[in-house]
Amino acid sequence: MPSRFEKSLYDLIRGLRNHKGNEKEYIQNCLKECRSEIRSQDMDVKATALLKLVYLEMVGHDMSWASFHVLEVMASQKYHQKRVGYLAAVQSFRPDTDVLMMATNLLKKDLGASLPTVISLPIAALPHIVTPSLAMSLLGDLLPRLSHSHAAIRKKTVVTLYRLALVYPEALRAAWPKIKERLMDGDEDSSVTAAIVNVVCELGWRRPHDFLPLAPRLFELLVDGGNNWMAIKLIKLFATLTPLEPRLVRKLLPPLTNLIRTTPAMSLLYECINGIIQGGILGDGEDFSAREEIASLCVNKLRGMVSVNSDPNLKYVALLAFNRIVVTHPFLVAQQEDVILECIDSEDITIRIKALDLVQGMVGSDNLVSIVGRLMRQLKASSAALSEQKNGLESQDIETDSSDETSTDPRRRRKTQERAPPLPDDYTVDVIGRILRMCSQNNYANMVDFDWYIDVLTQLVRIAPPPRARDPDLDSSSTKLPSDISEKVGDEIRNVAVKVKAIRSAAVRAAELVISRMSSEISPSRPVVSGALKPVAWVVGEYAFQLSSADDALRHLLDLVPRIESPEVLATCLQAIMKLFACVAGDGQALWTAERKSSVSLLMARVIHVLEPYALHPYLEVQERAVEFVELLKLTAEAAAGQTASTDEVQQDPPLLLTQAIRSLFSGWELNSVAAGTQYNVPMPDDLDLDEPIHPNLDSLLAQADSLMLPALGEDEFEVYYNQKPPPTNMSSEPAINRLMDAPEEVSGSYQHAEESYLDPDIIARRKAERMERYRDDPFYIPDSTRSGGTSTPIHNILQKENGPDLDIDSIPIMQLDLEKLSLSGRATPTTAEKQQQQQQRPKSTPRQRIVVTADETLGGFGGSGSGRSTPRTMAYDSEHNNSADNLAAGRSSSSTGKAGAIKKLKQQQALLKVDSSNLNDLSLGDSDRPGAAGFDPERQQREEAEMAQALREVQRLRLEMQRANERIQVAQGVPVEGVPVVKKKKKKVKKETEEGGGGGEAAGGEEGSGSGVKPKVKKKKTAAASVAAGDGEGEGGGEPGVVKAKKKKVKKRVVQLDDDGGGDAPPV
Amino acid sequence: MINAFLVFNGQGQPRLTKFYTQLDTSIQQRLISEIFTLVSNRPPGSCNFLPLPPLLAASSTSNTSSSAQEQNDVPSLVTYRNYATLYFIIISTSTESPLALIDLIQVYVEALDRLFENVCELDLIFNFETLHATLGEMIVGGVVVETNLERIVAGVKAQGTVAKRPVNEGRTGGGIGSGLGAGLGMGGMVWHGR
Known part of the structure; x- marks a missing residue:
C-alpha cells in the first residue's frame, strides 16, 4: 500500500550522491527502510528493497540476515524480479547460509524452464552457492542442459558442471562423456568448444592422464582453431600434457614455432614461449639441434621483452617466464643478467620484485657487490626521500648525512622526490631481507669483502624501517607479524663478529658506531624501538676489549637503557653494561691512584643508579640480572671505598673484587656460533632429575616470600606484566646459535670502490681511516699520492733515524710497481670478470687473503663439524623461512585436517579466494571398461x-528448521523483528532442537554418515553422528528415551510428520 | 581460473564486486581497499599487474609447503586496467594468461560501451544490474565462457532492455567527465589476443 513512498535503487544512489559527508546516517536510514520493505507482501517492493540491499552490500553492508527473503524473490514468477533474487543469492550467500537447502526445488524448476534466460539464472548462480548435497540433487537436472538448443546455455552448463565437480567429484564422472562428445563434435558452436577447452585446461593440471586421449582433437583445434583465446588455453593445456607424452613434443614444435614467428598477438606469442618452457620442451632430448634452435628463439624473444624500452607488461611476463626457466635452465637465464639487472631499478615495484626473485638465484661472488649496490642505492634514495618529506613537514633538518644530495633549492628537491618516491615499508623490509640472505648464503660463500659488508650493514641499520605495531584486527593465524628487520641486520653484524675473526674488530667498531648514533640521534624522550640494539649491544659487550673507546660505549648504553621498552633487549643491554664496566674499570695492572679511585666510584654509582630501578622489573630475566649486578656493584663500591688510594710512597693494588671477581665473570671461554638445533642433541646427564623439587619445602618458602613482598608500586608493575598482553617480541636470537652454514670457505678479498654512493659519508670516511690505519705498516701498500705524506711507515721512520734529517727519503724516486701483473701471475686462472675487477683492485694485504668464516658448532652424529646442514632446523636461520615457519606449520596442519575431511572454513583461512580442486585428485575419468573400474564400483x-x-538427513533437518521458523513467525507476529538478531536466535534455537529431537528423526534416515570425502558442515555432522550413536537404531523409539519428558510430545509429532513424506524431497518454498 | 572481478573508481568506491568464492563482506571490503591502495600508488607507465595485496600474500606464502600443483589453485595474479575514472581488477590463479586477462578487461569495457553507447562511470553507478549481467555473459563461475563482443552484447540484450542513464543526471554531474569511451584507445596497450 505505501508503495508510493519507497525509494527505487535510482533514488537510493542519487540520495547517496546528495548526502556526501553524512552518508553513514543516510545508509542506516535506508537499511531500516529496506528491512521493513522487504517484508512487504508486494513482490515489486520486496524485489526493489532486495536490489537496494545488494547495492549496499557491495559498499560493505552485511545482508546475510535477508537470505530468506532472497529465496522469496528468487521464486518470483516475473523474470526481472527473479533475476534480482538470483543476483542477491550470488552476492550475499555465504558458506553458513543455511536457507539454501530450501532452494533445491526452486533451482530444479528453473533449470527445467522453457525460457533460456530463466535457465541461465540458476546455471550462472550455482557455481557461487553450490554445496555437495546441492550438487548431487541438481546433477540430474543440469546434465540435460548440455544438449540444450541454445549454445549460450550449453557453454554455461559446461562450466557449471565443472564447478559442481569441484565439490562433488562424481558429477564429473557423469558429465564427462557428454562434455567429451561436445568437444569432439566438429560442428559444435565455437563458443561452446572454447568453454570446454577452458574447463579442460582447469582440469588438465589436476588430472593430465585423463586428457591425453584428447590430444589429437586438441591439436586439431590448436592448428586450425583460429581463436587466439582458445589457442592460449590449449597451449597451457599441452604444457601439462607433454611431460607425460614426450612424443607430443615433436608434434607440437612445428606449429608452436610457426605461431611464434607469425602471430601478431603478443599474448599468444608469449603463451607459446611459456608453453614451451613449462612443457619441458626446452629440456634435453634426442633432437638436439631443433631444441637448441627453439631455446634460443624463445630466450631471444624474452630478452627483447625485458629490454629497457619495451612495454612494462611484456617486461613483467618475460620475468615471469624467466622465473620458470631458471628452475630448469639456470644458464640460459644467467646469460640475460644484464637486462634483468636493469629491471631491479624499474620504477614499477611489481617488476622489481619479480626481477629480485630472479636475481637472488643468480648471485655469485663476482656480482654480489654490484647487485647489492643497486639495491642499496634504491633504499638510500628512498630513505632520503622519506626524510626529505619529513623535513618538509617538520621543517627541521635532521638529515645531515646526505647533504651532498639534498639541495636547498625547493625545485630540485621536488624533482628528487618525483624521481624516487619513498618505497613502501613492506618492500623495504623485503629488500633488506633479500640483501641479508644473498650475502650470508652458504656461510658467506659469496662474500669477498667483509669490510664492505660491515659498511652495508651499518647503513642498513639506519635505513631499516621501525617495526610495525601489531594490527589488532588481524587474526594471528593468517598473518604473522614479520619479525623486526633491523634486528636481523643487527644479528648479521653479530654473526660476522662471531664467525669472522679477521674482521671482528671492524664489526665491533661498527656496532659501537650504531650504538653511539642511536644514543645521540634519537631524542631522549622517545623510546628506542630498533631491534638492532639487542645483537649490537651483545657485540659491544662481548668484545669490549676491541672497542675504540669502551668508556664511550658504556656511557651510550647507560643513556639508552632507560628508553628501552622491550624486556629482551633490556636484558641483553644490562649484561653488556656489566661486561663493559668490567673492561673499563677492571684493569688489574694500572695503579690504584686517587684519580682512578674516584672515577671508578663515580662510574659504579652511575651504573647502580641506572640498574637499580630494574631490580623490580616484571620480566624475570631483567630483574635477575639487575639484582645480581646491583648487589655485586654495591659490594665492589664498598671495597673500593675501603681501599686507600696509592700515593707516591705506598703502592696500592685496586680491590680484587674489581679486578678479579668481576672480570672473571665474563672471561671464560670464547663464544662460538652453534648450529641451530644442536642444543637438542646435548645428552641429558644421567643424574639429572627434572621432576625432583628444587627445594623440599618450596611452598612455605614462597609463602614467606609473599608476606615479604613489597607493596604498592612493584605489585602494580607485576599486575601489568602478567595480566596484560606481552608486547610482540621475538625471542629467536640467542647469541649466535641461530646460524646454520656450510663448511668454512676461503675467500679472497677484493674491493670495488665504485659502489659507495649508497653509503653515508661518515661510514665511508670511517672505512677509509681504518684502511689507512691497517695499511700503514704494510710494506706492500703504496698509499695514494695525495695522502702519502710519506712519513708514516716505520721503515721511513727507521731510515730517517738512521740517516739523519738530511736525507729526504721522499725525494728518492720509486719505481711504480705493476701490481696488476703481479697479482695476475699470482692467481691461477682469473676469469674475465675477475680481470675487470682487478683493474680497480688494490693490492691485498697478506693477512686478508684468507678469511676464515667459522662454521657453526655441532655435536657429533651430524656429519662432522662442517656441515650444520643436517641438523633438524636447517632453514631456521633463513629469515624468510624463519618468518613463515610457523605459518608453514599451521598451513600444514590445517591442510592435513582439511584432507581428513574437515571444515570448509578452515580451508578458506588457509588461502583466501582459493577454489579448492583437490577433490578431483581421487576421481578417475577413465572409460568404464578400464580394469579397476569394476573393482571400484562397490566402494563408490x-x-x-x-x-x-x-x-x-540434511533435508530433514532443514525441513524441521523451517517448520520451527514458520511456527515462531506465527507466534511472534507483531514483535518488531530486527533482521540480524532474528537469524541468530533462530540458528541457536534450531540447533538446540536438532540436538534434542534429532535423535529420533535423524536416526530414521541414517545408516552410516561417515566415510565420504565431501561433507557440508562438520558441526551438523557431529550432532548427527552423536544422535546416531545415541539412538543406535532405525526406528524412532531408540532416540526417545534420552529426551526429556516435557519435550517428548513435540518430538513425536515431528517424527510423524517426517515420516509422512518420507521421500525426503525438500518442501516447496 | 578467475577468483574475483572488481570495479572501483578513483576514490576506491566499489562499482562492481564479483567473487567466485564465498567470502565475508568485511573481508571483501578489506581486500578491495588493499588493492585500491596498491593500484592508486602506481607510477605512470608501470605494468598492469600488481604485487599480491597483503591479504592474499599471507595466504599464499602459508602454502609454500604444498606441491607446485596446489599452487595452481591459489590466486597469484592481480591484473588491473584503468579507464578514465575507473579501475578494473581481475584476481586470478596462474592458469590464466596474464596478457589475455588484460584483453578480457578490454572486452568487458568495450561490451559496456556498446550497451550504453559511450559508457561513463554514471552509467555503471546507476545500472549495476547490467554490469553483473554483462559479466555473467563473459565469466561463469570463474571460467571465461565468451570473448566475442557481439555475442556478449546479444546475450545481455536478450535479458531485457538496458536502461539508459538518467536524463537529469547528465554528463556534468560530479565531474565524471570524458567517459570511458575516451579511455578505450589506451594507445599501444591493446593486445590482439582475440
Missing part, C-alpha cells in the same frame, strides 16, 4: 549411499 556405491543418507 557405498559412498554414494552414505552421501545420499547424509543429504536426506
